Amino acid sequence: MISKSLDKAIELLKNEEVIGMPTETVYGLAGNAYSERAIQSIFQLKKRPYTNPLIVHIGNIKQLKELSDEIPQKAEMLAAKFWPGPLTILLKKSTKVGALVTAGQETVAIRMPNHPLALDLLNQLEFPLVAPSANPYQSISPTSAKHVDRYFGNQAVFTLDGGESTNGLESTIVGFEEEEVIVYRLGAIPLEELERIVGRVRLNEVNQNGIVSPGMAPKHYAPKTPLIFTDSLSKRIQQLDTNNVAIICFDKLPKVNNFEDSIIYSFQGHLGNAAKRLYGLLHELDDRNLDCILIEKFPNHGLGRTINDRLKRAAVTN
Numbered sequence: 543m544i545s546k547s548l549d550k551a552i553e554l555l556k557n558e559e560v561i562g563m564p565t566e567t568v569y570g571l572a573g574n575a576y577s578e579r580a581i582q583s584i585f586q587l588k589k590r591p592y593t594n595p596l597i598v599h600i601g602n603i604k605q606l607k608e609l610s611d612e613i614p615q616k617a618e619m620l621a622a623k624f625w626p627g628p629l630t631i632l633l634k635k636s637t638k639v640g641a642l643v644t645a646g647q648e649t650v651a652i653r654m655p656n657h658p659l660a661l662d663l664l665n666q667l668e669f670p671l672v673a674p675s676a677n678p679y680q681s682i683s684p685t686s687a688k689h690v691d692r693y694f695g696n697q698a699v700f701t702l703d704g705g706e707s708t709n710g711l712e713s714t715i716v717g718f719e720e721e722e723v724i725v726y727r728l729g730a731i732p733l734e735e736l737e738r739i740v741g742r743v744r745l746n747e748v749n750q751n752g753i754v755s756p757g758m759a760p761k762h763y764a765p766k767t768p769l770i771f772t773d774s775l776s777k778r779i780q781q782l783d784t785n786n787v788a789i790i791c792f793d794k795l796p797k798v799n800n801f802e803d804s805i806i807y808s809f810q811g812h813l814g815n816a817a818k819r820l821y822g823l824l825h826e827l828d829d830r831n832l833d834c835i836l837i838e839k840f841p842n843h844g845l846g847r848t849i850n851d852r853l854k855r856a857a858v859t860n
């Protein structure tokens with residue numbers, strides 16, 4: 543069920559229920575971060591393995607101190623610059639944070655979302671919210687209340703409607719080792735922007751405990767329709783044996799003889815727009831019974847790098 547009632551959302555969360563929550567990255571499946579019952583429901587609804595930890599969402603800096611007693615200086619600098627916003631910070635957890643939230647790890651992932659309704663909600667509660675993306679494990683993340691409702695509406699999940707997510711890609715996840723900033727997941731804040739604040743960062747898909755950040759797993763974010771991700775679109779089109787396809791390009795349309803009946807879509811060279819629209823477009827195309835979705839590699843910088851990362855994982859078919 544989709545609704546704009548903040549009061550109802552608050553009531554449900556206080557009763558340890560789970561709701562769909564808007565954020566600027568993607569919609570989350572939110573529950574009380576201190577309630578084992580709510581957390582269990584999230585794992586069950588998503589069919590998420592317990593080895594995949596959850597991000598804790600806060601509405602103000604006071605809540606941060608509850609979750610961690612050790613905040614490195616670079617974490618403070620990044621939070622000051624990017625919060626509220628699409629940056630998730632890994633910190634040593636306090637005793638208030640349960641083992642289910644962190645998958646038994648000593649670090650907890652924390653973020654302050656930049657969405658007016660989400661902030662309003664968080665600031666009217668006396669507890670933070672865990673909110674992984676509101677999609678079944680490994681499928682495309684939701685960027686609208688409608689997407690969440692399609693995934694979980696039949697399981698009586700209430701979704702708070704906060705419009706379309708303005709960023710459209712998951713948060714960037716960073717952690718700290720000694721003085722170094724490590725990026726565990728590429729996301730809505732490009733590496734270049736982080737480096738402007740804290741200097742050189744290191745990209746690493748494996749954390750201190752040797753665990754791959756689950757958002758970096760080879761298969762993730764995938765539509766049901768086979769997705770072909772290519773850096774030579776024109777050549778790959780010639781090899782297709784069907785024209786019941788969608789062709790997605792970053793900028794200029796390729797020559798497409800015999801593909802007049804296909805869906806052809808261009809982001810017109812605009813990375814921010816591509817980030818915002820990408821998941822919504824994949825949701826729409828997934829409903830059309832296409833034989834495949836062919837999508838061109840993006841320029842590999844800024845948000846283009848994050849988009850390429852997601853598409854690479856979405857294109858794995860087994």
Ligand code: AMP
Pocket residue numbers: 594595596597632644647649650651673674675712715726727749754755756757758
């Ligand atoms: P989602 O909210 O579904 O986009 O997924 C959250 C992602 O945050 C997971 O895939 C993990 O990679 C990452 N994450 C959350 N908590 C931790 C943690 N304590 N240590 C490392 N990664 C984490």
Ligand code: MG
Pocket residue numbers: 674675683
């Ligand atoms: Mg996710």
